[in-house]
Amino acid sequence: xxxxxxxxxxxxxxxxxxxxxxxxxxxxxxxxxxxxxxxxxxxxxxxxxxxxxxxxxxxxxxxxxxxxxxxxxxxxxxxxxxxxxxxxxx
Amino acid sequence: xxxxxxxxxxxxxxxxxxxxxxxxxxxxxxxxxxxxxxxxxxxxxxxxxxxxxxxxxxxxxxxxxxxxxxxxxxxxxxxxxxxxxxxxxxxxxxxxxxxxxxxxxxxxxxxxxxxxxxxxxxxxxxxxxxxxxxxxxxxxxxxxxxxxxxxxxxxxxxxxxxxxxxxxxxxxxxxxxxxxxxxxxxxxxxxxxxxxxxxxxxxxxxxxxxxxxxxxxxxxxxxxxxxx
Numbered sequence: 409x410x411x412x413x414x415x416x417x418x419x420x421x422x423x424x425x426x427x428x429x430x431x432x433x434x435x436x437x438x439x440x441x442x443x444x445x446x447x448x449x450x451x452x453x454x455x456x457x458x459x460x461x462x463x464x465x466x467x468x469x470x471x472x473x474x475x476x477x478x479x480x481x482x483x484x485x486x487x488x489x490x491x492x493x494x495x496x497x498x
Numbered sequence: 499x500x501x502x503x504x505x506x507x508x509x510x511x512x513x514x515x516x517x518x519x520x521x522x523x524x525x526x527x528x529x530x531x532x533x534x535x536x537x538x539x540x541x542x543x544x545x546x547x548x549x550x551x552x553x554x555x556x557x558x559x560x561x562x563x564x565x566x567x568x569x570x571x572x573x574x575x576x577x578x579x580x581x582x583x584x585x586x587x588x589x590x591x592x593x594x595x596x597x598x599x600x601x602x603x604x605x606x607x608x609x610x611x612x613x614x615x616x617x618x619x620x621x622x623x624x625x626x627x628x629x630x631x632x633x634x635x636x637x638x639x640x641x642x643x644x645x646x647x648x649x650x651x652x653x654x655x656x657x658x659x660x661x662x663x664x665x666x667x668x669x670x671x672x673x674x675x676x677x678x679x680x681x682x683x684x685x686x687x688x689x690x691x692x693x694x695x696x697x698x699x700x701x702x703x704x705x706x707x708x709x710x711x712x713x714x715x716x717x718x719x720x721x722x723x724x725x726x
Contacts, residue, residue, distance in 0.1 A: 414544070414546070416543065416544045416545075416546075482543075485539065485543060486543065488536070488720055488721070489536070489539065489540040489543060489544070489549075491671075491719070491720045492533075492536050492537075492540065492720050493540070494667075494669065494671065494672070495669075495671035495672060495674070495675055495716050495719065495720060496552070496660070496672075496675050496716075497659075497660055497663025497664065497666075497667075497672050497675065497676075498548050498549075498552055498614060498615075498663075
């Protein structure tokens with residue numbers, strides 16, 4: 409059975425997903441790619457906006473989520489930490 | 499006050515060897531601080547306690563290396579001997595303090611790493627572990643062998659667990675860190691041989707250097723990771 413993801417791993421997965429789509433995605437993409445329920449996704453997106461990792465924009469009547477510089481920085485830092493965690497086996 | 503400072507003051511080998519050892523210890527300061535910085539950053543980002551112990555481990559190790567370098571430089575540059583001979587208590591006391599601090603910091607570093615790798619989560623057991631390590635650290639300052647054996651004992655947990663983690667997922671980085679901890683373990687263990695064959699003082703420090711270089715290699719892999 410797959411291990412349960414921690415809160416920070418979920419945040420990283422969402423941000424990484426947005427980054428892999430060019431830094432701008434529709435909420436449905438995050439819903440499917442993030443493997444989360446609608447309610448949990450809403451909660452996480454609010455948290456990410458409050459933390460300044462993503463921005464909510466309206467483009468031609470569509471709702472999009474855009475990754476901010478702070479979000480990109482978080483991804484880089486998190487990858488470094490993952491690498492360290494893996495290297496030290498902690 | 500008679501402690502092992504007398505050993506530190508001895509000149510069994512040529513002076514450049516002691517300066518080289520101080521250099522190795524200085525490398526230890528830099529590497530340990532860099533790793534502890536990663537640890538505290540990880541803790542701030544994730545709030546996961548395992549990173550806190552990881553930070554403590556390398557931070558205390560860095561402080562102990564720093565105290566060791568300071569002592570080594572003071573002793574080898576002749577200042578310490580001058581103060582001891584002239585009985586300038588005011589200057590000698592900080593030397594002893596640095597020496598005790600170094601011993602206790604090493605113990606706290608290894609116990610933090612042992613807690614991290616053995617995955618102790620019970621609060622009482624955890625503090626019991628710290629308490630007894632502190633007590634042993636305080637009472638072994640007169641006995642170089644006891645101190646090094648206790649350090650080796652704590653590190654043996656770290657080595658075994660890091661080897662188990664390597665077996666779980668065979669990666670080059672995990673092997674590097676496992677060997678680095680093994681080198682630290684041997685560095686303390688070989689103090690037994692140093693008593694019989696003095697040249698093991700050099701061998702031990704060379705092993706420490708190898709361990710530090712392995713940690714540095716791991717660090718360069720972490721910091722040198724290319725941005726995608």
